[in-house]
Amino acid sequence: MKKIVAGFVLVALVLVTGIFLTNRPDSLPAQTLAEHHEEGHEADHHHDHEQVNASSTEDLTAQTEVSVDIRDFTYSKANITIKKGTKVTWTNQDAIQHNVMKEHDDDQHAHSAPSKDELKPDVFAGPMLARGERYSFTFSKPGAYPYHCAPHPTMKASITVIE
Numbered sequence: 001m002k003k004i005v006a007g008f009v010l011v012a013l014v015l016v017t018g019i020f021l022t023n024r025p026d027s028l029p030a031q032t033l034a035e036h037h038e039e040g041h042e043a044d045h046h047h048d049h050e051q052v053n054a055s056s057t058e059d060l061t062a063q064t065e066v067s068v069d070i071r072d073f074t075y076s077k078a079n080i081t082i083k084k085g086t087k088v089t090w091t092n093q094d095a096i097q098h099n100v101m102k103e104h105d106d107d108q109h110a111h112s113a114p115s116k117d118e119l120k121p122d123v124f125a126g127p128m129l130a131r132g133e134r135y136s137f138t139f140s141k142p143g144a145y146p147y148h149c150a151p152h153p154t155m156k157a158s159i160t161v162i163e
Helices: 001-021 030-041
Strands: 065-071 078-084 087-092 134-138 143-148 156-162
Touching: 065 078
Parallel strands: 065 087, 078 156
Antiparallel strands: 087 134, 143 156
């Protein structure tokens, strides 16, 4: 009887070890590694995303209107250059609410966003957006506008406005 139980335990241990080893991220095909990473971090709301990369600026100066999707806790156009007077519209594609807000003191901590009633046309600070909702801001002054999501402050992007 002890040999039978020991045999079952050994078989179960081998099966569990085999399942564990075949489900490790480094054993996945290259095209699914990103998908595996996303699944594993969805619950922590992607707090490790630092999106601004100065070496990859997208030149959109030929456009007078720019659309940016918010999807998977990222801004689809993370670092762009536009001309003064360009209207940028963000659309939330996530199930969770997001916003856009110019960087400010103490922006590394989660905080509230302005309500729709508190919006000002000359202040780059949008309200919380549910899935499918949009916020637009027209940039009237040249300068650097790094921004983030108020409740998810590691979601970052940047807009450079030129004459």
